[in-house]
Amino acid sequence: MAENGQRRAFTPALILFIALPEAKDKIDPGVIPLELLPRRCPICGHYTIIGHGRRLRPAHDDQQERIWVRRGICQPCGKTFTILPDWLAPAAPFSLRCRQQACERIAAGEYAEQAAPHCKDPTRLPDPSTVRRWAQRRLLSLWSWIEAGVHSEHFLRAPTILAWDLSAVCRNLPIEASSP
Numbered sequence: 001m002a003e004n005g006q007r008r009a010f011t012p013a014l015i016l017f018i019a020l021p022e023a024k025d026k027i028d029p030g031v032i033p034l035e036l037l038p039r040r041c042p043i044c045g046h047y048t049i050i051g052h053g054r055r056l057r058p059a060h061d062d063q064q065e066r067i068w069v070r071r072g073i074c075q076p077c078g079k080t081f082t083i084l085p086d087w088l089a090p091a092a093p094f095s096l097r098c099r100q101q102a103c104e105r106i107a108a109g110e111y112a113e114q115a116a117p118h119c120k121d122p123t124r125l126p127d128p129s130t131v132r133r134w135a136q137r138r139l140l141s142l143w144s145w146i147e148a149g150v151h152s153e154h155f156l157r158a159p160t161i162l163a164w165d166l167s168a169v170c171r172n173l174p175i176e177a178s179s180p
Contacts, residue, residue, distance in 0.1 A: 032070050032083055041074040048074045049081060058093035062101070062118040094119075094126055099134045102126070106135050 039047045052073040059067045067088070072081040087096045094117075101117035112128040112135070119125055126134075 032085065037070060037072065037083060038081075041077060041079065043079050044074060044077045046074070046076060048076050050075070052080060057088075058124075059088050059095050060093055060119045060121065060124045061095040061098040062120060063097075064095075065119075065121050065124070093124075094130075098126070099138070102131045103135050103138050106131070 037049070037051070039049050041047075041049050049072040052071040054068045054070045056066050057069045058065070067085075069088075070083045072083060073079070074081070082090075084090065089096060098117045098119065102115045105115035105117070106112065112131040115131050116125040116128070
């Protein structure tokens, strides 16, 4: 409760994406190194983000079952942040590499029922309807980026949320009006 007895309004956590370097032998690929954590708050602009714990989160693909995601908080503005690697979509239990593998199998001529990607835990395969949805979102994202004038083959093949699920980007990164 706030000092004057009023409850503070619910403010959802923001999600920050971090492009991780290629994993080296000594680094756990499922943990974001401390030196890569953002410290500048995207809300107030100050360097006030501090660690706020971490939690275990599903990230199914052929390399892992789950990863630790870090959380941060900016105490002056009271916002909390979830720091995700750029290959993991928010609120999605499967990695973008997993989606990429399924879409490549569909492009090779397999049906959605056969195109389930390989997962480290074979009991955690996506449903065929999920695989179809991934393929539809991928096609929509490709079409949207091509219409917008992006023609970089590297960008369109990158296993990141920007290239693979534009609708998720739009849900999580709302476009804000800028004042003149």
